[in-house]
Amino acid sequence: MDPRPDLVELVAAARTGDQEAWDEIVDRFTPLLVGVLRSYRLSPMELQDAAQTVWLRVIEHLGRLVEPRALPAWIITTAKREALRALELSRRVELQDPQGECWEARMVTDDNPDDDLERRERRAALLEGFASLNVRQRQVLLLLCQDPPPTYAEVSRRTGVPVGAIGPTRARAVERLRREPCVHALMADVAVQPSRGESHE
Amino acid sequence: MNEPYDGGGDRGCQGDGEGDDALYRELDDALRRVFPFVDEVARRAKSAFTWRTVDEDLLTAQLSFDTARAAGPALTRAATDGGGRVLVFTTDLQSVELEVLTDRLVGQFLPPVAGAVDVESERGVLATVVVDDLGFFVVQPVPDVRFRLHCTTATTRVVTEWVQL
Numbered sequence: 001m002d003p004r005p006d007l008v009e010l011v012a013a014a015r016t017g018d019q020e021a022w023d024e025i026v027d028r029f030t031p032l033l034v035g036v037l038r039s040y041r042l043s044p045m046e047l048q049d050a051a052q053t054v055w056l057r058v059i060e061h062l063g064r065l066v067e068p069r070a071l072p073a074w075i076i077t078t079a080k081r082e083a084l085r086a087l088e089l090s091r092r093v094e095l096q097d098p099q100g101e102c103w104e105a106r107m108v109t110d111d112n113p114d115d116d117l118e119r120r121e122r123r124a125a126l127l128e129g130f131a132s133l134n135v136r137q138r139q140v141l142l143l144l145c146q147d148p149p150p151t152y153a154e155v156s157r158r159t160g161v162p163v164g165a166i167g168p169t170r171a172r173a174v175e176r177l178r179r180e181p182c183v184h185a186l187m188a189d190v191a192v193q194p195s196r197g198e199s200h201e
Numbered sequence: 202m203n204e205p206y207d208g209g210g211d212r213g214c215q216g217d218g219e220g221d222d223a224l225y226r227e228l229d230d231a232l233r234r235v236f237p238f239v240d241e242v243a244r245r246a247k248s249a250f251t252w253r254t255v256d257e258d259l260l261t262a263q264l265s266f267d268t269a270r271a272a273g274p275a276l277t278r279a280a281t282d283g284g285g286r287v288l289v290f291t292t293d294l295q296s297v298e299l300e301v302l303t304d305r306l307v308g309q310f311l312p313p314v315a316g317a318v319d320v321e322s323e324r325g326v327l328a329t330v331v332v333d334d335l336g337f338f339v340v341q342p343v344p345d346v347r348f349r350l351h352c353t354t355a356t357t358r359v360v361t362e363w364v365q366l
Contacts, residue, residue: 019250026246034235034242047238048245049365053347055246056323056363123231130228142239145232174225183224 011068025071026055027138028131032072033079035127039120040083046090050082072128072182122186129180136161137173144170249323294357297350301366306343308350310336316354322346 005013005024013021033054037047057078058071065071130138139159143150156163177183294314300307310316313336320327320340327348332338347365352358 014250019247022250023247026243030239030243030246031232031235034238035231038234038238044238048241049347051238051242052245052249052323053363053365055242056249056347059250060360060362122227123234126224126228126231127235130232141228142232142236145229145236147233170225171221174221174228177228178221178224186224 007071008068011062011065011071015062022059024135025058027135029072029075031130031142032124032127033075035123036076036079037083040087042083042086043090046086050079050086053082054078072131076124076128125182125186126177129177129183132180133173133176137169137176140166140169141173245323294352294354294359297352297359297361299350301343304343305339305341308332308338308340310338310352310354312336314354316352316357318353319351320344320348321351322348326351 010021010025033051037050143155152163152166155166161169294310296311298309315334316332318338319329330338330340347363349363350361
C-alpha cells in the first residue's frame with residue numbers, strides 16, 4: 001500500500017551498489033542537506049562543493065552505518081562540519097586576496113543574518129520530515145514552492161499528477177508531515193510562529 | 202493564478218486546517234530556500250555513485266599469511282585435518298603523509314614500504330604513481346579538484362578521505 005521503501009531497505013540496497021536506491025536516498029535528503037548548508041554564509045560554489053563532500057562521505061559511510069535510521073542525523077552533523085570547514089578555507093583565501101573573486105562570491109548569498117538558531121532548527125526538522133514523503137508529494141511541493149509558482153497544469157505535466165489531484169496531494173503531504181516525530185514536536189507552537197518575511201528590527 | 206483545486210478532495214484531507222496551513226507555509230519557506238540548489242546537488246551526488254559504488258572499507262586488511270599456503274600441499278592437508286591452520290591478516294601501512302608543494306605533492310607511506318598510489322577524483326583515476334622502497338611518491342601536478350589517494354602495498358589497500366587542497 002505504501003510505495004515508500006523503508007530507509008533501512010534503501011540503505012541495504014545501496015550498499016550492494018543499487019543505483020536506484022541511492023538515487024532515492026539522494027532525492028529524499030538533498031533538501032535537508034542543502035537546508036543545513038544554507039544556514040552558513042557559503043557562496044553557491046562552496047555550497048555545492050560542501051554538499052558533494054557530504055554525499056561522498058555518505059557513500060563511504062553506507063557500509064558501516066549500523067543504524068540506517070540515524071542517516072538524517074548523520075547528514076546534519078556532517079553538513080555542519082563541512083560548512084565550517086569550507087568557511088575556514090575561504091577565510092584563508094580571502095585574507096590572501098581580498099579583492100578576488102571569492103569576495104564577490106560571498107556577496108551572492110542571500111542568507112538572512114538575523115536568521116536565528118530556532119528558526120534554522122525548525123527548517124531542518126521540516127526538511128527532515130519532507131524526506132519521509134513519497135516521490136509525488138515531494139515533487140509537487142518542490143515545484144509549488146517556486147516564485148512565482150507554476151500553474152497546476154505545469155505541475156501536472158512535470159509530475160504526472162492530474163490537475164485535480166494536486167491540491168489533495170499537497171494536503172495529504174502536509175498532513176503526513178505533521179505526523180512525523182521530528183515535525184510533531186514543532187506543532188505545539190507552529191500556529192503562533194510567524195512564518196516568513198517579517199522584519200526583526 | 203493557479204487553476205482551482207478539486208475542491209472536495211482537498212478539503213477532505215485537511216486534518217487540522219489552520220495548523221496545516223501554517224505548517225505548509227513554513228515548509229514552503231524552507232523549500233524555497235533550498236530549491237535553487239537541489240537539482241544540481243542531487244545530480245552530482247547521483248553520478249558520484251556510478252563511478253565507484255559503495256567503497257570497500259577504508260582500510261582493507263588483507264590475508265598476509267596462511268599456513269595452508271606457506272606449508273605446501275602435503276602439509277596443508279595435514280594441517281587441515283588437525284584443525285591447526287593459522288591465518289594472519291595484516292596491514293602494514295599506518296599513515297600516509299602528504300606535503301603540498303607549489304607544483305607537486307610529495308608523499309610517504311609510513312612505516313616506509315613500497316607500493317602504488319592511485320590519485321582518484323570523483324570522475325575516476327587521475328594518475329597512478331609508483332611508491333619506492335622508502336615509501337616515497339610524487340604526484341605532479343597538484344590535483345585542482347577534490348581527490349583521495351587509493352594506496353596499495355603488498356599487503357594493504359587504504360583509501361584516504363577526500364580532500365580538496
